[in-house]
Amino acid sequence: MSLGLIGKKLGMTQIYKADGSAVAVTVISVAGNQVLQVKKSAEKDGYSAVQVGFDDQKEKRMNKAQLGHFKKWGAEAPKRKIVEFRVAGDDQLPQAGAKLGPEAFVAGAPVDVIGVTKGKGFQGVVKRHNFAGQPAAHGHMMHRRTGSIGCRLTPGLVWKNQKMPGHMGVVRRTVQNLEIVQSRPEEGVLLVSGSVPGNKGTYVIIRAAKKKAQPENK
Amino acid sequence: MSSVITKIESEQLKSDRPDFRVGDSIKVHTRVIEGDKERIQLFAGIVIARKGSGLNQAFTVRKISYGEGVERVFPLHSPRVAKIEVVKHGKVRRNRLHYLRGRLGKEAMSVKDLSQQGEAAAASA
Numbered sequence: 001m002s003l004g005l006i007g008k009k010l011g012m013t014q015i016y017k018a019d020g021s022a023v024a025v026t027v028i029s030v031a032g033n034q035v036l037q038v039k040k041s042a043e044k045d046g047y048s049a050v051q052v053g054f055d056d057q058k059e060k061r062m063n064k065a066q067l068g069h070f071k072k073w074g075a076e077a078p079k080r081k082i083v084e085f086r087v088a089g090d091d092q093l094p095q096a097g098a099k100l101g102p103e104a105f106v107a108g109a110p111v112d113v114i115g116v117t118k119g120k121g122f123q124g125v126v127k128r129h130n131f132a133g134q135p136a137a138h139g140h141m142m143h144r145r146t147g148s149i150g151c152r153l154t155p156g157l158v159w160k161n162q163k164m165p166g167h168m169g170v171v172r173r174t175v176q177n178l179e180i181v182q183s184r185p186e187e188g189v190l191l192v193s194g195s196v197p198g199n200k201g202t203y204v205i206i207r208a209a210k211k212k213a214q215p216e217n218k
Numbered sequence: 219m220s221s222v223i224t225k226i227e228s229e230q231l232k233s234d235r236p237d238f239r240v241g242d243s244i245k246v247h248t249r250v251i252e253g254d255k256e257r258i259q260l261f262a263g264i265v266i267a268r269k270g271s272g273l274n275q276a277f278t279v280r281k282i283s284y285g286e287g288v289e290r291v292f293p294l295h296s297p298r299v300a301k302i303e304v305v306k307h308g309k310v311r312r313n314r315l316h317y318l319r320g321r322l323g324k325e326a327m328s329v330k331d332l333s334q335q336g337e338a339a340a341a342s343a
Contacts, residue, residue: 027226
């Protein structure tokens, strides 16, 4: 339950650590995060949370209601992407209009990254559900087919959630416990160890890891 | 590629790497960490391949150790490669010297010396 950031995936590269080992990292641009609405549990919202906006948008692409909302909370420009983060208590809430950047995370901090996976289209069971498939040669003609999907008169139906071919990808996924390898405020980017869901240029959400404690100095 | 990524990569490139090619004999000084001590280990042999570009560039060195061929791949810009020394420039007509793997005995490490070639050409002319 803490503040997170919205970012844009720029791509991947590698970093040599101090001991000489190389780590693969994803470069995520997080410059220009701004606090919009601040919700307090003591007031009418009934819970503590922060709305964060990212990536500037032209004013003419917004309707009046949206423009009014951005103006009310002191945003310098309308934002394309808005995400709400729950915060533990009212005393930890930042000011409306405050700017957030890579400083929010220190190197070594464990984070979770949420994104929308790459679209794979309509896929068969081998790719979609990791089925083994059937023999390729020696007279076999089943190859990558689904196989049996059930029994006979009992139960007389195909069970729910039976794994079958269909659309794959374009799903919201969370990758847990990635490490911040570097936090670079001058470029406005975070370097996160390993890969992150989605194409280059897509929005991702970075938050403190739910299942790992943050380092002490934060 | 994003300009930020280009910048991050260019920061890590090492400018002290000498210019060497496939066929050259080199000595690679590698940093070996044992416990909390660090020391330099040498790996000397012939460069049989270079691959990749930028930060991902790597090269393969082959040597014969106690009669057994040994190959090692080094990332060119890795901090574990402390220094590269060029011993001899070789003259080869291939980009990859995989044919050396099939050779035995004295022939296995023989690549024509580029400096000798130059002298021979000068003598004949």
